[in-house]
Amino acid sequence: MPRKVGGIAAFALVCLVAGGVTPALAQSGDPLGVGRKMLAEDNPGELWVERGKTLFYQKRGPKNASLERCDFGMGPGQLAGAYAALPRYFQDTDAVQDLESRLVTCMVALQGYKRGDLAKTAMGNLDRMSDVEALVAFIASRSNGMKMNVPLSHQKEYDAYKAGEYIFYRRNGPTDFGCITCHGENGKRIRLQDLPNMTDRKQLQDVVTSWPAYLGTQSNLRTMQWRLKICYWQMRLPDLAYLSDISVAITSYLNYQGNGAVIGVPGVKR
Amino acid sequence: MRKMIVLAGSTSLAAVLIAAGCASFPDEATTRQIAEKMMHDGFPGVPPAFAKRVAQDRSQQICSKTGNAKLTQQESADVVKLARASIRYPASGKLIGDWKVGAKLAYNGSGSRIRGGKLEKAKAGNGALCSNCHVLNPKEFNVGNLGPSLAGYGAQRGQSEAVARVTYERIYNTWAYVPCANMPRLGSSGHLAPEQIAHVVAYLLDPQSPVNKR
Amino acid sequence: MAEPMKIRATLQGDVADVRILMLHPMETGQRKDSKGQIIPMHFIQSVVVTHNGKTVLDTQWSQAVSRNPFLGLRVKGAKAGDRISVTWTDNKGDKRTDEVAVAAAS
Amino acid sequence: MNPYRRSLLAFAGGAGTLVIAAAAGLLRTGQAWAATWNKAGFESKAMADVMKSLGATGAAESKDIVITAPDIAENGAVVPIAVTSRIPGTQQISIVAEKNPFPLAATFDVAGGGEGYVSTRIKMGQTSDVWAIVKAGGKVFTARKEVKITVGGCG
Numbered sequence: 080m081p082r083k084v085g086g087i088a089a090f091a092l093v094c095l096v097a098g099g100v101t102p103a104l105a106q107s108g109d110p111l112g113v114g115r116k117m118l119a120e121d122n123p124g125e126l127w128v129e130r131g132k133t134l135f136y137q138k139r140g141p142k143n144a145s146l147e148r149c150d151f152g153m154g155p156g157q158l159a160g161a162y163a164a165l166p167r168y169f170q171d172t173d174a175v176q177d178l179e180s181r182l183v184t185c186m187v188a189l190q191g192y193k194r195g196d197l198a199k200t201a202m203g204n205l206d207r208m209s210d211v212e213a214l215v216a217f218i219a220s221r222s223n224g225m226k227m228n229v230p231l232s233h234q235k236e237y238d239a240y241k242a243g244e245y246i247f248y249r250r251n252g253p254t255d256f257g258c259i260t261c262h263g264e265n266g267k268r269i270r271l272q273d274l275p276n277m278t279d280r281k282q283l284q285d286v287v288t289s290w291p292a293y294l295g296t297q298s299n300l301r302t303m304q305w306r307l308k309i310c311y312w313q314m315r316l317p318d319l320a321y322l323s324d325i326s327v328a329i330t331s332y333l334n335y336q337g338n339g340a341v342i343g344v345p346g347v348k349r
Numbered sequence: 350m351r352k353m354i355v356l357a358g359s360t361s362l363a364a365v366l367i368a369a370g371c372a373s374f375p376d377e378a379t380t381r382q383i384a385e386k387m388m389h390d391g392f393p394g395v396p397p398a399f400a401k402r403v404a405q406d407r408s409q410q411i412c413s414k415t416g417n418a419k420l421t422q423q424e425s426a427d428v429v430k431l432a433r434a435s436i437r438y439p440a441s442g443k444l445i446g447d448w449k450v451g452a453k454l455a456y457n458g459s460g461s462r463i464r465g466g467k468l469e470k471a472k473a474g475n476g477a478l479c480s481n482c483h484v485l486n487p488k489e490f491n492v493g494n495l496g497p498s499l500a501g502y503g504a505q506r507g508q509s510e511a512v513a514r515v516t517y518e519r520i521y522n523t524w525a526y527v528p529c530a531n532m533p534r535l536g537s538s539g540h541l542a543p544e545q546i547a548h549v550v551a552y553l554l555d556p557q558s559p560v561n562k563r
Numbered sequence: 564m565a566e567p568m569k570i571r572a573t574l575q576g577d578v579a580d581v582r583i584l585m586l587h588p589m590e591t592g593q594r595k596d597s598k599g600q601i602i603p604m605h606f607i608q609s610v611v612v613t614h615n616g617k618t619v620l621d622t623q624w625s626q627a628v629s630r631n632p633f634l635g636l637r638v639k640g641a642k643a644g645d646r647i648s649v650t651w652t653d654n655k656g657d658k659r660t661d662e663v664a665v666a667a668a669s
Numbered sequence: 670m671n672p673y674r675r676s677l678l679a680f681a682g683g684a685g686t687l688v689i690a691a692a693a694g695l696l697r698t699g700q701a702w703a704a705t706w707n708k709a710g711f712e713s714k715a716m717a718d719v720m721k722s723l724g725a726t727g728a729a730e731s732k733d734i735v736i737t738a739p740d741i742a743e744n745g746a747v748v749p750i751a752v753t754s755r756i757p758g759t760q761q762i763s764i765v766a767e768k769n770p771f772p773l774a775a776t777f778d779v780a781g782g783g784e785g786y787v788s789t790r791i792k793m794g795q796t797s798d799v800w801a802i803v804k805a806g807g808k809v810f811t812a813r814k815e816v817k818i819t820v821g822g823c824g
Contacts, residue, residue: 110817114739117749117788123631125569126586205588205630206596234372241374242384249388249413250529252402253461253538254478257413260531261495269481269493270458271743271819278417295747298630315540317392317399317463325391328384349743490741491819578784591792608706618780620787625711627766627774627792629747635788636777 111271115349124216124293124345127300131217134210140190149185151178151218158221160228163342166331168233175239177330179215179304180322186211198321202305205298215302216291219344227288227337236331239324243332246325247277256314258329272349277333287337289346296349303330396466407431412529420528428528435537436521439544444513446544451552452559454545455479456489461540475540477520477549478533485552486559495531503554504561516550565659572638572647572665579641579665581612583634583649591626607632609652614638615645643667710773716765719773723763725802725809731756734801734812737788745793745818754785758806762787767813768797793818 135146151161152169166177172184183201186192203209230236250257261269262277275282291302307326311319319325375383392403405413408431411424420428438444457476462469479485482495506512519526521536521543535541541549552558566586572579585607592604610622612634620636638647648662710722720726737751752762762785763776769792777787785803793799798813 110740111743112739113737114742114749117737117739117751118747118790121582121584121633121635123584123586123633126566126584126631129567129569130586205594206602232372237372237374238380238383241380242387244415245380245384246387248415248417249384249405250409251388251405253540254533255409255412255538256533259417263417267493267495269495270491271493271741274495295744298746312462312464315461315463316402317395318466320391320393323391324387328387490817621778621780622787623706623711623776623778625771625774627769627771629790629792633749633788633790635751635786637784637786639784 118295119347122293122345122347123298124291124300124347127213127216127291127293128220128345129217130208131213131215131220134214135217140186140192142189142191144189144191146182146185146189146214148189149182151181158218160222160225162219162222162344163225163228164230166236166239166327166334167230168235173235175233175235175327175331177303177327177334178219179211179302180327182211182214182218183322201321202301202308203299208299212291212300212302212305216300216345219291219342222342223344225342227284227334227340227342229331229335229338231335239328239331240335241332242324243328243330246329247332252314252316254315258310280336283333284337284340287334288340288342289344289348291344292346292348294348300345394466399463399466402463408524408529408534412524425528428524429526432522432525432528432534432537435534436518436525437536437543438517439547441544444510444517444547444550445508445554446547446549446551448548448551448555448558451477451548451550452486454541454549455485455552474542474545477535477541477545479549482532487563488559499553500560502560503556503558506554508554508556513550513554516553517546520546520549565657568649568651568659568661570647570649570661570663572641572645572663574641574643574665574668577640577642579614579638579645579647581636581638581647583610583612585610585632585634585651585659587630587632587651587653589626589628589630589632605653605655607651607653609650610634611650612636612638613646613648614641616648641665707773707776710763710776711771713773714771716767716772719765720802722773723776723802723809724804725763725811728802728809728811730812731803731810732812734803734810736799736801736812736814738799738814738816740815741817741819742793743819745795747790748793748799748816748818749788749790750799750816751786751788752801752803752812754801754803754805754810756785756803756805756810759785759803760806761804763800763802764789764791765800765802766791766793766797766816767800768795769793 138145147156149155151158152164152167153161162178165181166175168175169181176184183194183197186197187194197211200207201209201211203212231240247258250260258277261267261274265276265279267274275286277283277286290306291300293300304322304326307329308319388403395403408428411420411428453473454477458478458481460469460471460475480489480492482493484492484498484500487500522534523530523532524534533540536543536546553560555561569584571582587607588605589607590602590605592601594602596602604626606626606628607624610624611618612620619638622634643665645665646662647665648660650658650660652658707722710719713719713722733755735753738749742748750764752764754762759779761776761778764774765772766774774791775789779785793816796817799816800811800813803810
């Protein structure tokens with residue numbers, strides 16, 4: 080099963096090119112690499128995939144229905160390759176949706192869950208596992224080994240892409256940060272955390288093909304919706320709404336540029 | 350009907366687009382309109398005190414060019430002018446505070462974040478966020494590299510009034526020196542108080558500070 | 564309620580490389596919940612791994628083992644199709660057993 | 670095959686096998702674990718008490734024990750630790766994080782066809798030496814490695 084190791088290559092670059100900006104790090108080459116490799120080899124995210132599979136086929140919710148009739152863009156219940164082609168425009172909602180937005184649409188329409196309730200529980204914590212995170216992990220994993228193939232044909236897909244690009248470069252809040260501030264150069268870190276350069280095709284592809292991912296710091300599987308929410312939190316902006324158009328637009332902009340790269344999820348990150 | 354943008358050298362793509370019903374990339378003004386509406390709607394229920402964090406000030410607008418396009422001379426001048434005008438100094442007039450207080454601030458990356466509509470509790474005020482991006486004490490390994498290393502900063506420059514002033518101003522509003530630099534305008538945004546910045550200046554300049562020890 | 568483990572057992576020569584992932588909170592007894600109440604210790608104390616019914620690794624853990632624990636081991640003298648069974652038991656008496664067949668090297 | 674695996678196989682086919690087989694009879698079953706969980710060791714706060722509970726007081730260091738762990742762990746909640754013992758007749762491997770509030774993290778009884786190799790992940794509160802304590806042929810040996818812990822992120 081393919082696995083992604085976030086940023087090992089990027090880190091090596093720091094030591095080689097910059098000669099080890101941090102003296103303590105320079106002494107022993109790649110002191111973080113051993114741990115990263117060991118964690119990547121056995122990814123607890125697989126446990127979320129298994130759980131998501133069970134949840135997907137179970138009859139659940141007020142309408143006691145499974146998600147087998149959910150259309151992720153390839154037809155009802157067709158999961159293979161669906162994640163590879165998201166976000167995309169859906170006629171029934173007249174909106175561009177990423178995997179998580181689409182899943183929530185189905186959980187509301189088919190299973191009778193309330194959107195507001197799902198928004199409150201979608202991101203799990205140490206006391207409560209989230210069903211949405213497990214389902215996203217499972218559905219996304221059905222595109223493993225396939226290439227990203229996000230469409231750009233409906234006008235709203237063009238709009239989302241361009242809005243995503245605009246927002247990526249939009250500097251805001253008390254830190255004056257935009258996505259570009261931290262993700263526009265090679266070999267950069269916030270403290271020891273690698274920052275992939277999302278203006279570099281290869282690095283961008285490594286990122287978009289490795290989310291959702293298991294995060295050691297969270298002891299949880301997390302989705303791109305979570306990742307972007309936390310980015311905005313660190314930028315000191317207010318709480319980003321769950322399934323906001325902002326996150327769908329940024330994901331459209333990034334995933335489309337990822338086209339051609341092979342998906343291997345869940346990834347595993349620090 | 351939206352204005353059609355034909356990508357340079359891709360007439361065949363343009364043909365496909367026309368066949369698909371003229372869907373195409375929106376122009377700049379339309380993009381801005383769509384994206385700004387997303388930004389406006391993306392943080393519902395924001396307490397009024399935080400709403401201004403979403404809206405951009407004039408300098409941020411100038412500094413948000415898609416694809417990192419170059420600033421015009423006028424734009425650069427505007428950003429510098431706005432930055433200069435925003436700088437305030439400690440009431441005491443002292444630009445060099447206590448380096449030991451500054452050390453704590455420099456390695457504190459917290460403060461001012463919002464979760465569930467509430468501001469993060471910060472006992473000692475906001476951190477100065479320095480170590481997120483800079484080497485300071487060369488012995489400390491858990492530091493970032495978005496900004497240049499500041500190890501030896503004071504040892505190289507001395508502790509003159511002029512050095513203290515430039516250092517203070519570059520922390521207060523770095524855009525007065527480098528328009529649209531990555532570094533936050535820590536004083537102008539209200540993230541740090543003038544006295545806090547003076548402590549950080551001391552941490553960078555004081556000969557006793559670990560920044561200036563080998 | 565114990566969730567299934569994820570077990571991989573792959574033959575490398577005559578050694579089975581066994582990798583086990585478990586879903587468990589591994590609470591240390593130090594963490595507080597959202598209401599400020601201490602969450603009691605809750606952790607896997609024992610993991611027993613058998614190869615065709617014979618114990619090959621008998622593990623005792625403390626609460627210091629990470630959440631969603633991992634255990635890796637190597638079993639000598641294994642063949643493709645051999646049964647590897649894993650049973651964990653936690654300090655509240657919850658248990659879970661899962662089994663896989665050793666897969667040939669890929 | 671990597672050289673380190675080759676040496677493991679060589680060892681496992683040798684004199685160690687008999688000792689391991691003999692030890693197997695003493696092993697706990699799945700049902701009887703509670704009786705033998707090393708309560709004294711796991712509840713010890715002082716390193717000396719942990720060592721005592723493992724019979725490792727004054728034990729010699731051995732170069733035949735290899736600890737695989739990161740020099741710097743980015744996340745103290747998940748520190749991967751693998752221990753390989755090349756000492757013939759390895760019966761038991763323990764992992765101890767010296768500066769944890771309760772240093773003893775795990776003990777593995779190796780039996781039957783088990784090799785002197787275990788891998789797991791532990792929580793570490795701060796930078797500390799991690800010890801591997803190995804019982805083999807009735808003797809106890811140790812090895813240690815420092816793991817630096819960072820808090821990381823912007824927090």
